[in-house]
Structure formats: structure tokens, C-alpha cells
Amino acid sequence: MRILILVCGEGLGHTSRCIAIAKELVAAGHVVHFGAYGYSQELIERKGYMVSTIPSEITLVGEAGKLDLKASIFETVKKGRFRGILLLKDLIRSLKPDVVLSDSYFTGILASKSIHVPSYILLNQSNMEEFFINKGVSGRLLGELVKQFYQGVFRIVDGMIIPDYPMPYTICRKNISFDNKLMKKVFYSGPAVGKSSEDVEPAQVQHPHVLSTIGGFGYREPLFQKVINAAEMDPRIHYTLLAGPSVDPAKFTQLPPNVRILKFISDQFPYIKSSQVIIAPGGHSTLMETLSFGIPVLSFPDKDHTEQQNNASVIAENELGYCLDYSVSPDEILMYVKDIVYNGKFVGNARFMRQLSEQLNGAKAICKLLESCAVSLDHGPKRRSWIPAPLRRTKNWDRKLRTGFSQSDEKSD
Numbered sequence: 001m002r003i004l005i006l007v008c009g010e011g012l013g014h015t016s017r018c019i020a021i022a023k024e025l026v027a028a029g030h031v032v033h034f035g036a037y038g039y040s041q042e043l044i045e046r047k048g049y050m051v052s053t054i055p056s057e058i059t060l061v062g063e064a065g066k067l068d069l070k071a072s073i074f075e076t077v078k079k080g081r082f083r084g085i086l087l088l089k090d091l092i093r094s095l096k097p098d099v100v101l102s103d104s105y106f107t108g109i110l111a112s113k114s115i116h117v118p119s120y121i122l123l124n125q126s127n128m129e130e131f132f133i134n135k136g137v138s139g140r141l142l143g144e145l146v147k148q149f150y151q152g153v154f155r156i157v158d159g160m161i162i163p164d165y166p167m168p169y170t171i172c173r174k175n176i177s178f179d180n181k182l183m184k185k186v187f188y189s190g191p192a193v194g195k196s197s198e199d200v201e202p203a204q205v206q207h208p209h210v211l212s213t214i215g216g217f218g219y220r221e222p223l224f225q226k227v228i229n230a231a232e233m234d235p236r237i238h239y240t241l242l243a244g245p246s247v248d249p250a251k252f253t254q255l256p257p258n259v260r261i262l263k264f265i266s267d268q269f270p271y272i273k274s275s276q277v278i279i280a281p282g283g284h285s286t287l288m289e290t291l292s293f294g295i296p297v298l299s300f301p302d303k304d305h306t307e308q309q310n311n312a313s314v315i316a317e318n319e320l321g322y323c324l325d326y327s328v329s330p331d332e333i334l335m336y337v338k339d340i341v342y343n344g345k346f347v348g349n350a351r352f353m354r355q356l357s358e359q360l361n362g363a364k365a366i367c368k369l370l371e372s373c374a375v376s377l378d379h380g381p382k383r384r385s386w387i388p389a390p391l392r393r394t395k396n397w398d399r400k401l402r403t404g405f406s407q408s409d410e411k412s413d
Contacts, residue, residue, distance in 0.1 A: 001030045001031070001098045001099070001370070001371065002030070002031045002033070002095070002096065002097045002098050003022075003025055003030055003031070003032050003033070003097055003098065003099055003100075003101060003370060004033050004034075004035060004091075004092065004095055004097035004099075004100045004101070005018050005021070005022060005032060005033070005034050005035070005100075005101045005102075005103070006034075006035040006036075006054060006088075006100065006101070006102040006103065006105040006108035007034060007035065007036040007040050007044070007103050007105060008040075008057060008103055008104040008105045009036055009037045009038040009039065009040035009041065009056060010056075011215055011283055011285075012039060012040065012043065012215055012244070012245075012285075013215070013283045013284055013285025013286060014040065014103045014104055014122075014285070015036070015039075015040040015043050015044060016194060016285050016289070017103070017122070017163055017191075017192040017193070017194075017285050017288070017363075018034070018044075018101075018103050018122070018192075019043075019044065019047055019049075019194060020192045020193055020194040020362075020363040021101070021122075021192050021363050021366050021367065022034070022049060023194065023363065024363040024364050024366070024367040025367050025370070028367055028371070030367075030371075032049060032050070033049075033050045033051075033052065033095055033097070034049050034050065034051040034052070035051070035052050035053075035054040035088070035091060035105075035108070036051055036052075036053070036054060037053055037054055037055070037056045038056065039245045039246075041053060042245075043266055046266060047266070052091055052095075054084065054087070054088060054091065054105075054108075055084030055087060055088075055107075057084070057105055057106065057107055084107060085107050085110055085111050085114075088107060088108055088111035088112075089111045089114060089115055092111060092112055092115060092117055093115060097117060098118070098373075099117070099118045099119065099120065099370055099373050100112040100117055100118070100119040100120070101119075101120050101121075101122060101161075101366075101370065102119060102120070102121050102122065103121075103122040103123070104121070104122065104123050104124075104125075106121070106149070106150065106153050109121055109153050109156065109157050110153065110156075113156045113157070118158050118373055119157055119158055120157065120158055120159045120160070120161055120369070120370065120373070121153070121154075121157050121159075121160050121161070122161045122163060122192075122366075123160060123161075123162065124162060124163065124164060124172040124175060124176075124284040124307075125172065125175040125176070125284075125307045126150065126154065126160075126175065126176050126177055126178060127147075127175055127176070127177045154178070154182050154185070155182070157185070158185070158373065159185050159186075159187060159369070159373075160178075160182070160185050160186050160187065161187050161189055161366055161369065162176060162186060162187065162188045162189065163189050163190070163191060163192040163284075163285075163288065163362055163366070164188060164189075164190070164191065164284070164288065165188070165190060165191065165353070165356060165357070165360070166188040166190070166360075167188070169318070169353070169356065170188065170314075171284065171287055171288070171291070171311055171314050171315065171318075172284055172307075172310070172311055172314075173314060174310035174311075174313065174314060175306075175307050175310050175311070187369060189360070189362040189363075189365040189366045189369070190356075190357060190359075190360025190361060190362035190365055191288035191289070191291070191292045191357050191360070191362045192288070192362040192363045192366060193288060193289050193292045193357065193362065193363070194269070194363075195269045196292070196357075196358055197273055197292070197293045197294065197354055197358075198358075200269045200270055200272075200273045200293075201270060201273075202270055202273040202274040203240075203270035203271045203273070203274045204274075205238060205240060205271070205274045205275075206238040206258075207238065207274075207276070208236070208237050208238065208276045208341045208342075209237075209238050209239070209240065209274050209275050209276060210227075210237060210238070210239045210240075210275060210276065210277045210278075210279060210337055210341075211239075211240050211242065211268075211271050211272060211274075211275040211277070211278050211279070212224065212227045212239060212240070212241045212242070212278075212279040212280065213241075213242040213244075213268065213278070213279075213280050213286065214242075214243070214244055214247065214280070214281060215244050215280070215281055215283055215286060219302075220244075220281060220300075220302070221247060221251075222326060223279070223281075223300055223326065224241050224243075224247075224252065224261070225252075226326075226328070226329075226330050226333060227239060227241065227259075227279055227330075227333065228241075228252065228255065228256070228259055229330035230330040230331070230333040230334040230337065231256055231258055231259045231334075232256045232330075233330065233331065233334050234334055234338070235256065235257065235258045236258075237258065237334075237337060237338075237341060238258045238259075239258060239259045239260070240259075240260055240261075240262065240271055240275075241259065241260070241261040241262070242261075242262055242264070242265065242268055242271065243261060243262065243263055243264055244264055245264045247264075249261040249262065249263055268289070269289070269293070272289060272290060272293045272295060273293055275295055276295070276296075276340060276341050277295065277296055277297070277298060277337050277340045277341060278290045278295050278296070278297045278298070279297070279298045279300070279333070279337075280297060280298075280299060280300070281299070281300055281301060281302060281308060282299045282300070282301030282302070282305070282307075282308030282309060282310075282311045282312040282315075282323075283308060283311075284307075284311055287299065287311055287315065288357075291320060291350060291353040291354065291357065292353070292354060292357040292358075293354060294350045294351040294352075294353060294354030294355075295350055296320060296321045296340045296345070296346035296347060296349075296350045297315060297320065297321035297322075298321055298322050298324055298333065298336055298337070299311070299312035299315050299316075299321060299322065299323055299324065300312075300324050300325065300326060300328075301323070301325070303325065303326060309323075312324075318349065319346055319349050320346055320349050320350055320353065321340075321346055321350075322336050324336070
């Protein structure tokens with residue numbers, strides 16, 4: 001089977017989960033070709049996959065930890081991002097894929113369906129119109145246009161894959177809203193993560209250890225400085241800061257002995273496994289990777305980024321970590337870190353999420369779904385529950401979420 005994977009290159013989370021899916025598809029004997037741009041394209045090429053350059057669909061702009069929606073819209077429109085559908089159609093015709101998997105890259109669905117190629121969309125948000133809440137009359141009108149556009153895409157696509165835990169554990173649940181008809185197309189695969197915890201050798205670090213990462217956007221740099229200031233207050237806790245591709249570590253010249261900052265690396269899993277706490281934005285893929293390794297998180301969603309804020313709020317509600325913002329002081333960051341490192345807060349629940357992720361095996365589940373598409377294209381994906389039988393909803397379901405493992409599980413872990 002030939003699969004074309006189209007990737008939204010805004011942020012690196014879309015790329016990391018698509019690489020995880022591609023790895024599973026190639027292992028199953030399928031041929032994978034990517035369409036990507038920017039840092040995403042560079043990262044995919046480094047992994048050895050075939051990649052074609054595609055037009056970027058949106059451009060995100062921000063400053064000091066805040067997403068600037070107005071500037072993002074202006075940059076997107078100015079560069080004519082939505083005019084790339086003709087180029088995409090040419091690419092699809094030349095590659096002749098059996099199926100197109102498009103990660104939050106909506107014009108890819110329009111292009112593939114216009115030439116009758118089966119297509120699936122991978123996404124963790126359906127209510128994009130929420131970005132325009134409280135943006136005045138013009139914002140509301142634009143939000144309604146955005147909603148109608150995306151609803152049109154959802155109606156024509158063959159299936160929608162949510163790379164998250166099934167309900168009620170779904171981290172992106174506040175960002176997903178479909179009517180009953182569209183819900184028949186929805187498939188909760190579980191997190192699509194490149195490696196499982198048991199397959200990763202931990203990085204050589206001093207413990208207790210905290211990992212802080214800011215992803216692909218330089219406007220989140222202020223978070224690093226606050227973490228550095230927090231680290232200075234307790235030299236017993238050690239920190240690794242992983243810079244994104246748009247951040248120069250050389251900017252941070254005066255680091256305390258218990259802090260090191262590294263250039264962007266494509267494989268962060270050894271550092272995730274070595275950590276007791278992860279400090280990160282509210283990006284969906286980052287949270288999926290963190291929880292798949294069973295690590296509690298201090299989530300700092302971008303200001304005015306409703307999708308990230310919703311993700312982070314669920315992290316707090318499910319007692320998997322704290323939802324914080326850029327106004328939090330270094331003293332408070334240290335207090336929350338200590339609460340997890342020394343008091344074990346949220347550890348049981350995070351371990352449970354790791355166990356659930358391993359049983360779901362999201363990348364493999366998506367591979368199976370795409371294979372079923374090749375066998376029978378007429379019926380579309382059937383909505384299935386991929387919750388393993390021992391974890392289906394019971395009267396103890398909510399108790400398990402709060403406590404993580406049962407006593408017998410803890411003894412065997």
C-alpha cells in the first residue's frame with residue numbers, strides 16, 4: 001500500500017506523531033511518502049523518509065509566550081497559503097497513493113477528495129472557531145466562516161483520527177465537538193508516540209531531574225528564564241532545558257550548576273524517561289509523549305491559545321499535573337516541582353496513563369485502520385472503541401482515574 005502523509009508544519013508535534021505512524025507503516029511493508037515544509041520537512045528528511053515540499057497552510061506568530069491571532073491571520077492571508085490546492089493535486093496525481101493521511105492540513109483533504117483519493121484527517125481539535133471568541137464582531141464573523149470551512153472538510157473526509165486516549169481520558173476532549181453523524185467517522189487511536197517507555201534507555205542525568213521544553217516557537221523563551229531562576233533556589237533538583245530549532249542556547253550565558261541547556265534534538269525520549277517532572281507548553285503531542293512515559297507535567301499553554309489552554313486544563317482536572325501560565329513566579333514553579341518530586345503528587349495517575357498508552361499502541365492502531373481502508377473503501381471507518389477489555393468503563397472507572405493503578409497493579413509494576 002502507498003500512503004501519502006501531509007503534515008502541518010506549525011509546531012513540531014504534528015511531525016513527531018506522523019513519523020511514529022510512518023515507522024509503523026514501513027515496518028508493516030507499506031511505502032510512505034511525506035508532504036511537509038519548514039522545520040518539519042527537515043526533521044522528516046533527517047529520519048530518512050521521502051519528502052516533497054508542500055505549501056504551508058497557516059503561519060503562527062507570537063511574542064513572550066502569547067499567540068498573536070491577528071498577526072497570524074495577516075501573515076497567512078498575505079502569503080496566500082490557501083492557494084496551494086492545485087500544487088497538492090499535482091503531487092497526489094504524481095505519487096498515486098492508495099490513501100492520504102493529512103495531519104491538521106485541511107487543504108490536503110480538499111485536494112485528495114477532489115480527485116477521488118481516500119483520505120483521513122489526523123487532528124486533536126475540531127472547534128477552531130474558538131480562537132475567535134471575544135475578538136469583536138469581525139472576529140465572530142471570521143470564526144463562523146472558519147467553522148463552516150472545517151465542517152465542510154469533516155463531511156467529505158473518509159475518517160477522522162484522534163491520536164489521544166479514548167473518553168473519558170481524552171486530553172483534547174474540550175477541543176473536540178462533532179454531531180452524531182460525524183461521530184460515526186471518529187476513531188480514537190490512542191497516543192501516536194514514536195517509542196514506548198520500555199524501549200528507551202534513559203539519559204545520563206543527576207536526580208531528581210526536571211525536563212523543560214518549549215517546542216518549535218521562539219516566543220516561548222521567557223519560560224526558560226523562569227525555570228532557570230527557579231532552579232537557582234534549590235540546587236538539589238537538576239534541570240535539562242531542550243531548546244527548539246528557533247532558540248539559540250547561547251543566549252543563556254549564566255546558568256547555575258544544576259541547569260544545562262541543549263540544542264534542538266529530534267529524540268527527546270531518553271530525557272523524558274529520566275525525568276520526574278516535565279515543564280512544557282500545552283501542545284497536544286508533547287502532552288501525549290509525556291503521559292505515555294508516565295511523567296506528571298507542569299503545563300504552560302500559550303496565552304490566548306484556546307486549544308492549548310483546554311489541553312492544560314484537562315491535565316489539571318484529571319490530576320496529571322498543573323495548569324499554569326506565564327505570570328507564575330519562579331518561586332511558585334519550584335513549589336509545584338517539589339510537590340511532585342518530593343511528595344509524589346500525580347505520579348500514580350501518570351503511571352496509569354503510561355499503562356493505557358502501551359495497551360492502545362496508537363501508531364499501530366492507525367496503521368491497522370489505514371490497512372482496512374485499502375481492503376474496503378466503500379464503507380469508511382467504523383467507529384470502534386480501542387479501550388482494552390480490562391479497562392472498559394466499570395463502576396470503578398472513576399476511582400481508577402484518580403488513583404492510577406489498583407493495589408494489585410502497583411505491586412506488579
